[in-house]
Amino acid sequence: MEIKIIVNSFVDLFFPMRCIDCQEVIQKSQFLCTDCSSKLPFTYWKLNKDNELYHKLKNLTQVQNAYSLFHFKHKNNAQKILHEMKYKNRPDIGIDLANLIDIDLSNYDGIIPIPLHEKRLKKRGYNQVAYFAETLAKKNKIPYYSDGLIRTKYNSSQVRENKKNRIRNLNNAFEINPKLLAGHYILIDDVVTTGATLVSAIEKFNSLDNFKISVMSIACA
Ligand SMILES: [Zn+2]
Structure with a gap:
């Protein structure tokens, strides 16, 4: 042995x-x-305009399609999974979850994760959505752009801020990688609660010509 x-x-x-x-x-x-x-609190949604996440985001910005794998509720399984991914560095969970998703993404131009700020990335050592996002890209044979979006603003803690302040603070929190070509991309987030982070990222793309954004999250409140 x-x-x-x-x-x-x-x-x-x-x-x-x-x-x-x-x-x-x-x-x-x-x-x-x-x-x-x-x-597990599966949504059984499709990546389209016919679900709660799409309607939540549509009220805040222009988005093409939306999807979430799980419903997010306080203390439900999805919350525990996300916690494990965020703090325990479990790439296997991200990979397994991506493999549960049976949606054809081959018509999209690529997958972009919501990035952490460089400072936080250094502290934690990994972006919890990266493996999930990368696996989805591999499965569908489309490009994965880990740095398609760059976080420029470091928010030490947003937890206690109200929604209005969060959205204001997130203005210009992201930059789009100038090397990224126009196209229809899927933005990946771990959990959507108010939608403030995602909306701030989507607005950046919407301010440019010929970029379209759809959204996939692991869980959605
Ligand atoms: Zn158990």
């Missing part, structure tokens, strides 16, 4: 993988147990 296998067995024995919801011991490559998986 190789040393690596022995070490891994030891790690499994003393630090087994646990369901991120109920903490039950699960198989290594998973993040939820079967029971908790069956309670």
Whole structure:
């Protein structure tokens, strides 16, 4: 037996993988147990104009199509998944979630994640939506532009601010990479609550000629 296998067995024995919801011991490559998986709050939406996210964004800016994989509610599974992705560096979760999405994106010109500010990226070491976004691009054989959008403003904490202030603070929070060609892109966000971040990013694209934006999120409140 190789040393690596022995070490891994030891790690499994003393630090087994646990369901991120109920903490039950699960198989290594998973993040939820079967029971908790069956309670995932799927939206069953399509990427179109016929869902809550589209209507939420449409009231704030011009957007083509929208989609969210999950409904987001306080303490539901989707919230726990996003928390795990954000703070525990679990690229496997992003990849698994992207593989759950059975929507043809081959007609779009590329996928762009909502970026973190460079300062936050350095602090955390990764952008939690990157693996999700990149997997979607790979699956659909369309380009992935990790730096299609650049965050220029560092907001230390927006949590306690009201919606109006958030939207004002987010003005000019993003720049579009000047190398990006015009086209119809899909912006990827982890969770949409007020929509302020997304709207600020979309408005940047809308201010240019011949850019169209559709939106996909992991969860939507
Ligand atoms: Zn569970």
